[in-house]
Amino acid sequence: MAKTVRAHTNIALIKYWGKADDQLRLPLMSSLSMTLDQFYTDTKIKPSTTGNHFFLNNVEQTGQSAQRVFTYLKKLQQHFNVTGPLSVYSTNHVPTAAGLASSSSAFAALAGAFCSYYQLDVTRKELSCLARLGSGSASRSIYGGFAVWQKGTDNASSYAYALDEKPQMDLHLLAIELNQQPKKLSSTGGMKQAQSSPLFKPWLARNEQEMAAMIAAIKENDFTKLGQLAELNASEMHAINLTAQPGFTYFEPDTIRAIKLVAQLRACGVECYYTIDAGPNVKVLCQLRNVKDVTNSFVSVFKNAKIVNASFGPGISCLD
Numbered sequence: 001m002a003k004t005v006r007a008h009t010n011i012a013l014i015k016y017w018g019k020a021d022d023q024l025r026l027p028l029m030s031s032l033s034m035t036l037d038q039f040y041t042d043t044k045i046k047p048s049t050t051g052n053h054f055f056l057n058n059v060e061q062t063g064q065s066a067q068r069v070f071t072y073l074k075k076l077q078q079h080f081n082v083t084g085p086l087s088v089y090s091t092n093h094v095p096t097a098a099g100l101a102s103s104s105s106a107f108a109a110l111a112g113a114f115c116s117y118y119q120l121d122v123t124r125k126e127l128s129c130l131a132r133l134g135s136g137s138a139s140r141s142i143y144g145g146f147a148v149w150q151k152g153t154d155n156a157s158s159y160a161y162a163l164d165e166k167p168q169m170d171l172h173l174l175a176i177e178l179n180q181q182p183k184k185l186s187s188t189g190g191m192k193q194a195q196s197s198p199l200f201k202p203w204l205a206r207n208e209q210e211m212a213a214m215i216a217a218i219k220e221n222d223f224t225k226l227g228q229l230a231e232l233n234a235s236e237m238h239a240i241n242l243t244a245q246p247g248f249t250y251f252e253p254d255t256i257r258a259i260k261l262v263a264q265l266r267a268c269g270v271e272c273y274y275t276i277d278a279g280p281n282v283k284v285l286c287q288l289r290n291v292k293d294v295t296n297s298f299v300s301v302f303k304n305a306k307i308v309n310a311s312f313g314p315g316i317s318c319l320d
């Protein structure tokens with residue numbers, strides 16, 4: 001019996017922002033993420049007699065998002081030499097209020113649901129590779145806590161592994177929704193364009209060093225180091241976008257205001273750091289004792305901002 005599979009969203013603290021192979025979604029750099037408890041996708045696959053279907057939150061999808069799912073299913077079917085039309089039922093528990101992208105949890109859950117449907121016995125390492133083929137960041141959503149996606153050199157060697165699934169670190173991520181507009185440039189498009197920046201190669205050359213420093217910060221349970229490294233890495237990624245040829249940015253005026261607010265809070269002794277993905281919204285890293293102060297400060301500056309307090313989430317699981 002096919003099962004419903006749940007995968008949680010992850011946020012990269014060391015970012016994946018460039019592909020070495022578009023088809024296989026092999027990254028140019030290794031990355032490291034925190035899986036979140038608050039945001040997840042549940043997916044189940046059932047047989048179909050009328051071609052492929054994709055239902056998201058009970059609404060049948062057409063157009064690009066459905067096409068991406070069908071292309072991915074075809075790729076997996078070819079890989080495992082199986083056939084047949086499928087109906088995919090997904091529920092996204094990623095509140096639009098959080099402004100978080102959901103492709104990491106979506107493709108991890110879909111890879112898991114596919115394996116459950118065809119009763120394929122795969123390891124988590126293999127599942128991570130399969131999820132990667134749908135969306136790079138999905139490779140990391142197989143695991144809870146902190147996950148590392150080692151870039152690898154081919155389909156078999158580019159997968160994520162669990163660095164620490166039950167971290168002891170006091171770490172919260174406040175997802176601050178400043179802007180609900182859909183982004184104009186996809187991640188796939190943005191990371192391609194970014195490679196034209198003169199800063200891209202030097203950043204790539206620093207990847208190993210940044211990964212090692214972040215892994216050390218996690219092993220030493222050093223929140224300050226983790227926050228500093230995450231903020232620097234995110235700033236580097238966005239500086240690369242600005243200096244691409246032609247340059248672009250995902251920032252909106254409120255993004256800059258949020259960055260300044262984080263700096264002000266720190267100057268006042270409220271330790272917090274930001275990380276920003278391929279969109280205008282900001283995620284703030286802090287410890288439990290500062291969650292209230294950070295939240296209140298953001299609410300007072302951004303009257304309409306929605307804020308979700310997340311911490312470590314679990315790895316992929318079957319629900320029924």
Ligand code: 2P0
Nearest residue numbers: 012015016135136137187188277278
């Ligand atoms: C990350 N992001 O490491 C980076 C940081 C956004 C900024 O992975 O093209 O949806 O499907 O492999 O995984 C978002 O990109 O990209 C992403 P594709 P994906 O989380």
